[in-house]
Amino acid sequence: MSTSPKASAQRVIADLNELRDLTSDERGAQRVAWGPVWRKTREWFTGKVQELGLTTERDGAANLWATLPGKSADSIVLGSHLDSVPGGGWLDGCLGVLAGLEVLRRYREAGTPPPLTLHLVDWADEEGARFGRSLTGSAASAGALDPHQELAHLVDRAGVKLPDALAENGITLDGMKTARQYFDGKRAKAYLELHIEQGPVLQSMKKPVGVVLGTMGVERHQLTFKGQAAHSGAAPLHLRQDAFLAAAQFALSAQEVAVKLSGKTPRTRVVATVGVVKVEPNFVTAVPGRAEVSIDLRALDAKVLKKMLEGAKKASAAAAKKHKVKVSWSPLLHITPRIFDETLTGFVAEAVKEVSGSAPELPSGPLHDAAEMAAVVPTAMVFAQSSPGVSHTKIEDTPLPHLDKSIRAFFGLVDRTVQHLS
Amino acid sequence: MSTSPKASAQRVIADLNELRDLTSDERGAQRVAWGPVWRKTREWFTGKVQELGLTTERDGAANLWATLPGKSADSIVLGSHLDSVPGGGWLDGCLGVLAGLEVLRRYREAGTPPPLTLHLVDWADEEGARFGRSLTGSAASAGALDPHQELAHLVDRAGVKLPDALAENGITLDGMKTARQYFDGKRAKAYLELHIEQGPVLQSMKKPVGVVLGTMGVERHQLTFKGQAAHSGAAPLHLRQDAFLAAAQFALSAQEVAVKLSGKTPRTRVVATVGVVKVEPNFVTAVPGRAEVSIDLRALDAKVLKKMLEGAKKASAAAAKKHKVKVSWSPLLHITPRIFDETLTGFVAEAVKEVSGSAPELPSGPLHDAAEMAAVVPTAMVFAQSSPGVSHTKIEDTPLPHLDKSIRAFFGLVDRTVQHLS
Numbered sequence: 001m002s003t004s005p006k007a008s009a010q011r012v013i014a015d016l017n018e019l020r021d022l023t024s025d026e027r028g029a030q031r032v033a034w035g036p037v038w039r040k041t042r043e044w045f046t047g048k049v050q051e052l053g054l055t056t057e058r059d060g061a062a063n064l065w066a067t068l069p070g071k072s073a074d075s076i077v078l079g080s081h082l083d084s085v086p087g088g089g090w091l092d093g094c095l096g097v098l099a100g101l102e103v104l105r106r107y108r109e110a111g112t113p114p115p116l117t118l119h120l121v122d123w124a125d126e127e128g129a130r131f132g133r134s135l136t137g138s139a140a141s142a143g144a145l146d147p148h149q150e151l152a153h154l155v156d157r158a159g160v161k162l163p164d165a166l167a168e169n170g171i172t173l174d175g176m177k178t179a180r181q182y183f184d185g186k187r188a189k190a191y192l193e194l195h196i197e198q199g200p201v202l203q204s205m206k207k208p209v210g211v212v213l214g215t216m217g218v219e220r221h222q223l224t225f226k227g228q229a230a231h232s233g234a235a236p237l238h239l240r241q242d243a244f245l246a247a248a249q250f251a252l253s254a255q256e257v258a259v260k261l262s263g264k265t266p267r268t269r270v271v272a273t274v275g276v277v278k279v280e281p282n283f284v285t286a287v288p289g290r291a292e293v294s295i296d297l298r299a300l301d302a303k304v305l306k307k308m309l310e311g312a313k314k315a316s317a318a319a320a321k322k323h324k325v326k327v328s329w330s331p332l333l334h335i336t337p338r339i340f341d342e343t344l345t346g347f348v349a350e351a352v353k354e355v356s357g358s359a360p361e362l363p364s365g366p367l368h369d370a371a372e373m374a375a376v377v378p379t380a381m382v383f384a385q386s387s388p389g390v391s392h393t394k395i396e397d398t399p400l401p402h403l404d405k406s407i408r409a410f411f412g413l414v415d416r417t418v419q420h421l422s
Numbered sequence: 423m424s425t426s427p428k429a430s431a432q433r434v435i436a437d438l439n440e441l442r443d444l445t446s447d448e449r450g451a452q453r454v455a456w457g458p459v460w461r462k463t464r465e466w467f468t469g470k471v472q473e474l475g476l477t478t479e480r481d482g483a484a485n486l487w488a489t490l491p492g493k494s495a496d497s498i499v500l501g502s503h504l505d506s507v508p509g510g511g512w513l514d515g516c517l518g519v520l521a522g523l524e525v526l527r528r529y530r531e532a533g534t535p536p537p538l539t540l541h542l543v544d545w546a547d548e549e550g551a552r553f554g555r556s557l558t559g560s561a562a563s564a565g566a567l568d569p570h571q572e573l574a575h576l577v578d579r580a581g582v583k584l585p586d587a588l589a590e591n592g593i594t595l596d597g598m599k600t601a602r603q604y605f606d607g608k609r610a611k612a613y614l615e616l617h618i619e620q621g622p623v624l625q626s627m628k629k630p631v632g633v634v635l636g637t638m639g640v641e642r643h644q645l646t647f648k649g650q651a652a653h654s655g656a657a658p659l660h661l662r663q664d665a666f667l668a669a670a671q672f673a674l675s676a677q678e679v680a681v682k683l684s685g686k687t688p689r690t691r692v693v694a695t696v697g698v699v700k701v702e703p704n705f706v707t708a709v710p711g712r713a714e715v716s717i718d719l720r721a722l723d724a725k726v727l728k729k730m731l732e733g734a735k736k737a738s739a740a741a742a743k744k745h746k747v748k749v750s751w752s753p754l755l756h757i758t759p760r761i762f763d764e765t766l767t768g769f770v771a772e773a774v775k776e777v778s779g780s781a782p783e784l785p786s787g788p789l790h791d792a793a794e795m796a797a798v799v800p801t802a803m804v805f806a807q808s809s810p811g812v813s814h815t816k817i818e819d820t821p822l823p824h825l826d827k828s829i830r831a832f833f834g835l836v837d838r839t840v841q842h843l844s
Contacts, residue, residue: 199656216655220706231813232695232718233638233787234621236688237680239811244699245677248670255667258659266658273654275708277666279699284642284716284754286697294706296654332706365655389661391653 003109008102009407013400015098019044019082020090028087028394031094033125033136034165041082041094045122048101052108061140061179062124062171067117068104075117076417077188077377078103079138079369080195081126088127089196089396091403095384096194097122099410106411115422118414119186123369131155131162138369140179142376147173183376190344190417191373194382194410196398198366200389201266207360208402209409211348212381213267215364215371216298217305217337222276223250223316227325229281229289244279244288246323251277253315254295261304261311266362270299270308294332300363302337338371344380344417351412352382355405366391380417382410424531430524431829435822437520441466441504442512450509450816453516455547455558456587463504463516467544470523474530483562483601484546484593487608489539490526497539498839499610499799500525501560501791502617503548510549511618511818513825517806518616519544521832528833537844540836541608545791553577553584560791564798565602569595605798612766612839613795616804616832618820620788622811623688629782630824631831633770634803635689637786637793638720639727639759644698645672645738649747651703651711662709666701668745669713675737676717683726683733688784692721692730716754722785724759760793766802766839773834774804777827788813802839804832 003011023031023041030037042064046056049066057065064082080096100120107114123141128134131154139145152173154162163173202210227241251274258272276294295312299305313329320327349359362383364371373379384398384406398406425433445453445463452459464486468478471488479487486504502518522542529536545563550556553576561567574595576584585595624632649663673696680694698716717734721727735751742749771781784805786793795801806820806828820828 197656198653199658200652200661201656201658204661218655230622230811231620231788232693232697233640233720233789234619234623234808234811234813235693235787236621236623236691237677237684237693239622239626242695244696245673248673248696251667251670252674255659262659269658271654271657271659273664273707273709274666274670275654275701275706275710276704277699277701277710277713278704279697282698282700284697284718285695287695288697288699291699296706298655365657366653367655386656389652389656391656 005408009404012102029084031084033083059182060175061137063137064122066120070114070117077119077191079121081123085129085392099194138372141183142372143180147176188377191379193370197383197386198391202385208405209352210383211361213363214339218335219297219309220333222330225291230287232285241324243291246319246325247291249319250316254312257311338374341378347416351409355409427830431826434524451506453506455505481604482597483559485559486544488542492536492539498612499541501543503545507551507814513618521616560794562601563605564794569598610799613801615792619805619808620813624807630827631774632805633783635785636761640757641719641731642755644752647713652709654707663746665713666710668741668747671741672738676734679733760796763800769838773831777830
């Protein structure tokens, strides 16, 4: 290969900038799945693939594939997503796809076919920003999606049904069911993904690139505390059934449960979050008669996650009893933790250490397409530092020197994986 | 007097029913101050006064007065309010006005003028339901209202300015300033009011009627906790600045402060309420970066109220520090406690005991026109049990036997006060 990894990384950054200019407005990236900007993004991407003398092909779930045939039909799949949330950042998702594009470009420049076939995939609707179901395309390919049961009823804020949005893109619920078979035809032996961290862990460790251990499991529930609304002046404390105080006690207790079950290392850390809080009647002079909160629990270890949920349930019962209110739970989401492949994760560690001098490990709290892939193929992931440690906002960023290192670590991971599987 | 107190109480209840039929719809009472139903209510009331051969007169603040001249121009003022919140109850306010009307009726039937002049007043806009400023009319009469500073800028939800709503009723801000002088002309020696409790205290004590000690002082503030929004999966617990957890800790601590400073008797009980809670961004996957809560503290003892506020401020600082966020306070309302007149409250106790066998004492948490009057004239109040212990809703109620007793207790209070002042 004639192009240096440094120069290749610069080409990825140039592509990222070009895509940003094409698909962002003053509020940030607008590549929301199933919409016109997203389609424009994919046309642009297809053009980039065609510049390599290759073509793109769409599977039944709208995942967009580019293939560089190798000496063997056994393959390595590189992937991430070009879609964004509304007002998203310039790197979330597209970094991985465009780093994968550069891998194809580098092998193409080398002139000889790689030992294994290289597939690059842009997963459809990773974000679930419009209809609320994330990882749609990768779940379909992993056979983990029942389109009729999970998608048929979904409606966006404008009242558009998901099946109608799919139809605008030439996709049907029945067609989505073919994605798993299509994926099996790829004979994938590994799935590799580069993504920004979207959190503050690498930044707090002052590390530009990280080794992702897996994606945390998630238990997400809604709790409703029901007490009795009353006048703030007229109701003595001992006669109150204050639903908000119960919710407040629950939030603090759930946090304590998480702190107790959390280890000190990134691998053993767990998180608990009360993100949604609504009280009724929500007047200054009214004791809240009703409080709704969400709880989102995450851990890399399924047993620990189960303990967290048990602890949170006990905490909610204790809080309800203390404040003489009722509490009910309603499940929103359950996701099993996915630990990435040990051998491939070893390659990630080597490649990250090569470019940055150390190999900090961390789990991913946010979900990724790699979580769906990990269920069906050996999978590994590289994280680029986020700075500030946020995402789903236009201020999402990664300093250019760190971006460079993360892209080069991804090249190193692909090279090691190709060599290992040849 | 030829009519028995029992028969008189029945006439009050008949008037209350008549008013309910005239001014309620399926959502409850609709006698909102400054509007057409309220004007109709006052026309109806004026008709009732005219049936006694008396007339009504409106002062500059729209308070509606009826007068039964006595042997002396020194007077006793009986009052409450005919206005209601939208969708209010059938008793809140009008019970006191119509019980006062029956007092005039009873003295009228007796044929000879009472030793003192009896004034009956329907205070304007006690509820403040439309423009947010409550006790408007009684505050104006007590000289505790600066109309230009406090009312000129107020706007209702439909965008109507308060001065324009006043103009529809023939009232001006300048004219409101004359209400104090008008009141002074009444030569009031006592102010007496019957009202429903609006809370669960008498119900919990199984007492039909109560002796009101005074109205609690109020410290009402808004707190804003500012942390950092973050992804629920990506942000480790030790790197978070969770504004909601700080707010939750504050709410529980403020409650503890109140419990510690609260005595066991109705006189020494205090309350603390977090009624408004808003978090941002308010997503299941977002650590709250901002939380706004209200705190409403009430006590009958001004020193205790001051200690509560100090305790709550300390609690907010501790909660902010614990969760690494900032907190700021913004005052919403400060009201000084009003202790009612000792002699008159003694008459209330005698009258309540006479009809119900005991004289349970309690403070009023909600404000009343009596709180404004207490600053300028010896004042006392009788509470009728609320069952259920709620108000500002159409389900507000008082069982008829309790209503009867409370009205007769009010007659007894007026009789004792007349005798005392003669």
